[in-house]
Amino acid sequence: MNPTQPRRTFLSTVAAAAAATAVLPWAGCKPSEGGAAGSASEGGIKVGEFCSLTGTEATFGVSSHEGTVLAIEEINKAGGVLGKPIQLLHEDNRSTAGESVTIVKKFISRDKVVAVLGEVASGRSLEAAPVCQAAGIPMISPSSTNPKVTAVGDCIFRVCFTDPFQGRLIAEFARKSLKLSRVAVFSDVSSAYGDGLRQYFTDAFTAAGGQVVVQQKYSSKDKDFKAQLTAIKAANPEGICVPGYYNEVGLIVKQARELGITVPMFGGDGWEAPELIQIAGGDALKNTYYSTHFSPIQDTPEAQRFVAAYKARFNGKVPDAMAALGYDSAKILADAITRAGSPDPAKIKAALAATDLVAASGRTRMDAQRNPPKAAVILTVEDGKFKFLQTIAP
Numbered sequence: 001m002n003p004t005q006p007r008r009t010f011l012s013t014v015a016a017a018a019a020a021t022a023v024l025p026w027a028g029c030k031p032s033e034g035g036a037a038g039s040a041s042e043g044g045i046k047v048g049e050f051c052s053l054t055g056t057e058a059t060f061g062v063s064s065h066e067g068t069v070l071a072i073e074e075i076n077k078a079g080g081v082l083g084k085p086i087q088l089l090h091e092d093n094r095s096t097a098g099e100s101v102t103i104v105k106k107f108i109s110r111d112k113v114v115a116v117l118g119e120v121a122s123g124r125s126l127e128a129a130p131v132c133q134a135a136g137i138p139m140i141s142p143s144s145t146n147p148k149v150t151a152v153g154d155c156i157f158r159v160c161f162t163d164p165f166q167g168r169l170i171a172e173f174a175r176k177s178l179k180l181s182r183v184a185v186f187s188d189v190s191s192a193y194g195d196g197l198r199q200y201f202t203d204a205f206t207a208a209g210g211q212v213v214v215q216q217k218y219s220s221k222d223k224d225f226k227a228q229l230t231a232i233k234a235a236n237p238e239g240i241c242v243p244g245y246y247n248e249v250g251l252i253v254k255q256a257r258e259l260g261i262t263v264p265m266f267g268g269d270g271w272e273a274p275e276l277i278q279i280a281g282g283d284a285l286k287n288t289y290y291s292t293h294f295s296p297i298q299d300t301p302e303a304q305r306f307v308a309a310y311k312a313r314f315n316g317k318v319p320d321a322m323a324a325l326g327y328d329s330a331k332i333l334a335d336a337i338t339r340a341g342s343p344d345p346a347k348i349k350a351a352l353a354a355t356d357l358v359a360a361s362g363r364t365r366m367d368a369q370r371n372p373p374k375a376a377v378i379l380t381v382e383d384g385k386f387k388f389l390q391t392i393a394p
Contacts, residue, residue, distance in 0.1 A: 044085040045343045048107030050118040055095025059273040060120040060322050067326030081337045104128040108135045114343045117329050122146035122193040129156045138349045142325035146192045150370045157370045159328045166268050167200025169392045175208045182213045184237040188244040190219040197243035225252050239263050245270040250279025257284040282384030294324040294361045295377045295388045306360035324360040331359045
């Protein structure tokens with residue numbers, strides 16, 4: 001297979017899914033073709049999934065995909081939906097701008113999927129959402145937090161909280177828990193996620209009586225941040241908000257500590273990756289904090305069942321928030337298809353709008369904008385490991 005092309009996975013039956021346990025869950029095989037638009041094919045009900053298995057945000061995509069695979073396997077083992085297995089078609093967008101549009105168009109026009117799952121990154125969800133909306137195919141993002149994603153139209157859903165909520169909770173945590181009055185903001189202006197979260201945090205922090213003493217900017221894939229960090233250090237903030245993704249955040253934290261910046265640094269769910277510790281180093285991450293959607297130590301029965309099943313399926317690996325949300329997106333879709341009583345996309349869309357389901361990441365109910373009000377957790381790093389601090393309700 002040409003390595004420059006997106007890789008595809010097709011889990012056609014429980015047996016095929018079980019066979020995949022011996023290899024990576026996205027190892028490719030040729031998908032079956034056919035089936036009328038918006039209908040189930042002879043083998044089952046086709047669902048497309050797109051995410052980043054390679055590229056700059058691969059950790060997000062791999063975790064989300066593994067959670068999705070686990071959910072589909074469980075659903076099919078229990079008899080599928082409407083008496084048919086779910087057939088999961090997957091493609092890797094390689095963390096590349098524009099690739100998601102091509103993938104989703106193929107899912108809809110060639111593969112005749114009844115729904116689409118994806119993406120983690122808000123920017124790539126925003127690329128694909130208009131395609132799904134125009135075709136009338138429901139799309140569920142596991143963890144794109146930018147509010148513009150579901151604003152595309154009534155076919156677009158998410159199973160995570162949004163950045164307006166996340167920005168407010170980070171601001172509240174900075175003011176009340178960290179006791180900060182003067183902060184710097186260092187944000188990624190090249191991503192919808194980073195720039196949006198910057199604005200929501202800034203608005204909430206200043207409304208709560210705090211002051212943003214300096215703002216600096218960077219772009220994804222930048223490697224040297226010392227000039228901006230030097231300017232931030234000169235402003236003498238009490239803390240630094242870094243709303244970005246783990247690749248750049250890890251380097252920013254590392255370089256900040258090298259420059260003698262010891263104040264608290266904090267951000268949102270874009271920090272969520274084991275690579276954050278590998279890039280920054282455990283010592284550098286002392287006195288850092290981030291908000292996210294899920295912690296494996298949550299004590300709900302649904303969370304603990306998910307953690308146990310995930311660890312059993314993926315050789316003891318502990319699931320992160322992206323894995324939990326990928327899992328929940330597939331469970332919520334299956335629940336909607338079951339309640340719809342049909343694989344017709346219009347009926348699935350209506351059922352998704354009425355979702356009220358408790359799964360790994362908590363209770364998911366859709367509001368009028370197809371966004372679920374959900375709690376967030378705050379994590380920190382101690383002794384080179386992520387540690388749960390607190391839960392913040394919406």
